[in-house]
Amino acid sequence: MSLQNSLSEYRVTQSSFPTFDNKQRPISFESKNRQRNTHPLFRASDNDSSLRLQVRRFTQDNTTLYASRTTSFTRIEPSSLIQNRLAANVQTSDINFIYVGKVPQLVRAAFQYAANIWQTLIYSSIPIQIRVTWKKDNPSTLGSSGITYGVRNFPSFRRNTWYGPALANAISGRDLAPKLPDALINLNSRQRWYLGTDGRVPQGQYDMATVAMHEIYHALASPRLLKYNPTTGQGSGGVGGYPGLYDRFVVNGSGQSLLNTRRFPNPSKALGRQLTGNNLFFNGTHAIKANAGQPPKLFAPRRWEPGSSYAHLDEKTYPAGSPNSLNTPYFGASEAIHDPGLIVLGILQDMGWVTMPD
Ligand SMILES: [Ca+2]
Ligand SMILES: [Ca+2]
Numbered sequence: 597m598s599l600q601n602s603l604s605e606y607r608v609t610q611s612s613f614p615t616f617d618n619k620q621r622p623i624s625f626e627s628k629n630r631q632r633n634t635h636p637l638f639r640a641s642d643n644d645s646s647l648r649l650q651v652r653r654f655t656q657d658n659t660t661l662y663a664s665r666t667t668s669f670t671r672i673e674p675s676s677l678i679q680n681r682l683a684a685n686v687q688t689s690d691i692n693f694i695y696v697g698k699v700p701q702l703v704r705a706a707f708q709y710a711a712n713i714w715q716t717l718i719y720s721s722i723p724i725q726i727r728v729t730w731k732k733d734n735p736s737t738l739g740s741s742g743i744t745y746g747v748r749n750f751p752s753f754r755r756n757t758w759y760g761p762a763l764a765n766a767i768s769g770r771d772l773a774p775k776l777p778d779a780l781i782n783l784n785s786r787q788r789w790y791l792g793t794d795g796r797v798p799q800g801q802y803d804m805a806t807v808a809m810h811e812i813y814h815a816l817a818s819p820r821l822l823k824y825n826p827t828t829g830q831g832s833g834g835v836g837g838y839p840g841l842y843d844r845f846v847v848n849g850s851g852q853s854l855l856n857t858r859r860f861p862n863p864s865k866a867l868g869r870q871l872t873g874n875n876l877f878f879n880g881t882h883a884i885k886a887n888a889g890q891p892p893k894l895f896a897p898r899r900w901e902p903g904s905s906y907a908h909l910d911e912k913t914y915p916a917g918s919p920n921s922l923n924t925p926y927f928g929a930s931e932a933i934h935d936p937g938l939i940v941l942g943i944l945q946d947m948g949w950v951t952m953p954d
């Protein structure tokens with residue numbers, strides 16, 4: 597779509613944005629899974645003065661996306677819903693990239709292609725800003741990404757829980773940190789990239805448009821603050837004593853929250869075993885609905901993979917060619933997926949994003 601068309605469409609659709617105040621917040625905040633109070637050993641009771649709005653810079657481990665050596669020859673095109681919305685120039689958010697280094701023009705074109713898809717699926721009146729860096733990295737990586745800050749205790753948020761920048765801005769209707777981008781993406785300039793956007797990826801090449809789709813998802817995500825220490829075998833987490841929004845949805849196969857510090861003290865080996873037990877799931881109502889009534893399985897292998905474990909859907913459950921494989925930690929050569937899939941959209945909805953389909 598031309599810039600002019602997309603901007604005028606943007607103005608038209610903006611008037612129909614949901615309003616994000618206390619009374620009309622996205623319905624997913626009212627899900628049954630909502631925990632009414634913060635967990636005992638996560639600091640602060642509900643009448644604590646620390647319930648004030650806080651915007652805080654912090655880093656979590658970057659999520660890393662790995663190049664698997666397998667060759668897939670799978671291709672998943674954008675759904676007809678996406679194609680129809682793009683054809684009608686329906687744009688409900690605005691994703692902007694700030695490029696650092698000599699990012700080739702075709703890389704930028706692949707990112708714009710992916711942004712156009714996301715911009716027709718998520719709703720925000722605040723432009724989403726992502727810094728994209730092009731630099732040499734290990735041959736096994738495709739890219740990595742991270743958010744730049746967290747926000748807690750905006751009035752309609754779940755209390756004492758860190759929200760990611762793009763979501764916090766979308767809900768609050770303002771840029772809560774005007775001088776900071778929402779997220780950073782690093783691309784491995786040494787990888788054997790395919791830079792077309794048709795998903796027809798030649799043998800031995802990795803699809804940039806797919807990686808752009810994947811990394812933009814991480815830029816929209818909220819903090820996951822639990823992690824594993826291989827030296828001590830302990831799991832631990834939180835920033836300033838508070839979990840990330842993502843952490844609130846993770847349960848084990850028995851439906852137990854990892855934030856239940858009576859079962860899994862913070863820090864503890866008990867929590868460490870959960871994080872490396874290959875038995876974690878995302879317990880949100882929309883994600884469950886998108887996964888045939890079951891909580892989608894998360895990637896939690898016995899050997900902790902920093903930046904990869906816990907942050908993604910399970911590689912084996914959602915293999916190359918699965919419509920829900922966009923948020924898995926590995927991509928093969930000649931693998932293309934240009935649609936987030938209903939589970940990823942469900943996860944975003946559970947977090948509080950307004951998305952299509954709703
Ligand atoms: Ca900002
Ligand atoms: Ca995969």
Ligand SMILES: [Zn+2]
Pocket residue numbers: 659660661810814908924925
């Ligand atoms: Zn990832």
